[in-house]
Amino acid sequence: MVLRELxxxxxxxRAPLLKLKTLIMRDHVxxxxxxxxxxxxxxxxxxxxxxxxxxxxxxxxxxxxxxxPNYTRFTQVKNRCILSGKGKGxxxxxxxxxxLFRTEAxxxxxxxxxxxxx
Amino acid sequence: MxxxxxxxxxSLRNISITPYKSIxxxxxxxQIRLNSNKPVREVEATExxxxxxxNLYSSKYTHSNTTERVPDSGHPLPINVxxxxxxxxxxxxxxxxxxxxxxxxxxHESETLDFYMDFLLRACYYLxxxxxxxxxxxxxxxxxxVTRAHFVHSKSKxxxxxxxxxxxxxxxxxxxxxxxxxxxxxxRYAPAGVSIxxxxxxxxxxxxxxxxxxxxxxxxxxxVQEPKYExxxxxxxxxxxxxxxxxxxxxxxxxxxxxxx
Numbered sequence: 001m002v003l004r005e006l007x008x009x010x011x012x013x014r015a016p017l018l019k020l021k022t023l024i025m026r027d028h029v030x031x032x033x034x035x036x037x038x039x040x041x042x043x044x045x046x047x048x049x050x051x052x053x054x055x056x057x058x059x060x061x062x063x064x065x066x067x068x069p070n071y072t073r074f075t076q077v078k079n080r081c082i083l084s085g086k087g088k089g090x091x092x093x094x095x096x097x098x099x100l101f102r103t104e105a106x107x108x109x110x111x112x113x114x115x116x117x118x
Numbered sequence: 119m120x121x122x123x124x125x126x127x128x129s130l131r132n133i134s135i136t137p138y139k140s141i142x143x144x145x146x147x148x149q150i151r152l153n154s155n156k157p158v159r160e161v162e163a164t165e166x167x168x169x170x171x172x173n174l175y176s177s178k179y180t181h182s183n184t185t186e187r188v189p190d191s192g193h194p195l196p197i198n199v200x201x202x203x204x205x206x207x208x209x210x211x212x213x214x215x216x217x218x219x220x221x222x223x224x225x226h227e228s229e230t231l232d233f234y235m236d237f238l239l240r241a242c243y244y245l246x247x248x249x250x251x252x253x254x255x256x257x258x259x260x261x262x263x264v265t266r267a268h269f270v271h272s273k274s275k276x277x278x279x280x281x282x283x284x285x286x287x288x289x290x291x292x293x294x295x296x297x298x299x300x301x302x303x304x305x306r307y308a309p310a311g312v313s314i315x316x317x318x319x320x321x322x323x324x325x326x327x328x329x330x331x332x333x334x335x336x337x338x339x340x341x342v343q344e345p346k347y348e349x350x351x352x353x354x355x356x357x358x359x360x361x362x363x364x365x366x367x368x369x370x371x372x373x374x375x376x377x378x379x
Binding site: 099102105 | 267365375
């Protein structure tokens with residue numbers, strides 16, 4: 001009841017801190033899938049590479065590895081900027097892309113990071 | 119900060135507790151000075167319960183002969199408050215001493231590090247710990263150069279840096295329990311922006327190697343399943359070994375194993 005009386009501008013929400021982007025979500029799914037299947041993948045790799053096991057068993061393990069879904073491989077995972085979702089120019093230390101690193105550093109949000117001159 | 123003051127000297131409870139900036143001012147490296155002009159609230163001994171009164175130091179130990187007086191009340195300064203005017207006292211380190219622990223502080227601001235190290239040095243003195251240091255560790259400087267604009271090929275750049283400073287304290291000839299107490303204190307009162315690393319060394323008698331063989335290592339998987347061992351070793355851990363066993367017992371793999379044999 002009270003909400004209706006308020007002007008529209010008052011109800012307008014603030015912009016969310018984290019922009020949820022498709023690519024960030026996809027990367028998140030990949031990381032989860034990898035974590036779920038990690039033990040199985042490593043076990044299959046162990047069997048496939050163990051020269052003491054019979055060749056057919058090793059081949060079977062290799063076939064099972066190949067037939068696993070693509071999103072269970074760690075090579076699919078990519079470090080992305082946590083604010084903008086950019087996939088290139090991301091600093092590992094801050095998990096931010098170069099441009100957002102600059103803006104956050106100038107705001108003083110990154111502890112210890114200062115303007116440098118020499 | 120009030121708790122820091124209390125830890126610094128038990129007699130300080132006689133002084134009214136005011137915010138940090140009004141009581142203490144950092145003038146030079148390793149020196150704290152009292153700047154307070156606030157009125158002092160006296161606690162009469164009759165207010166205190168008997169159990170506390172029995173443990174109080176006599177004025178012989180808590181009051182100095184200084185001409186300086188606590189404002190308004192006219193009492194002489196307690197001796198451990200007066201000690202704050204001077205560089206921290208130290209316990210003498212003997213020529214041949216055992217190195218029992220190391221405390222390393224890291225941070226980005228030298229003022230914070232020096233102030234906290236000063237506090238720790240005083241704590242060391244009251245715990246009667248002989249110490250060497252603080253040693254200044256080599257500073258770590260990280261540099262980043264980014265373009266001012268978001269456009270990739272923009273020519274104008276901007277430099278950023280992060281300098282990590284370090285101070286290290288070597289603790290000698292102290293009972294491990296006291297060292298751990300000191301580490302606990304250091305962790306409890308750590309200000310924001312200071313990271314602490316504590317190393318405790320243990321000493322054994324000669325012939326440890328022979329005794330090590332008698333220790334039976336547990337083969338129980340529950341030992342290895344604890345979270346701190348979860349990522350210990352990427353390829354071969356208890357979970358993977360269990361999964362390999364399960365897979366090889368699977369009929370898909372079992373038929374191959376049987377045929378070869």
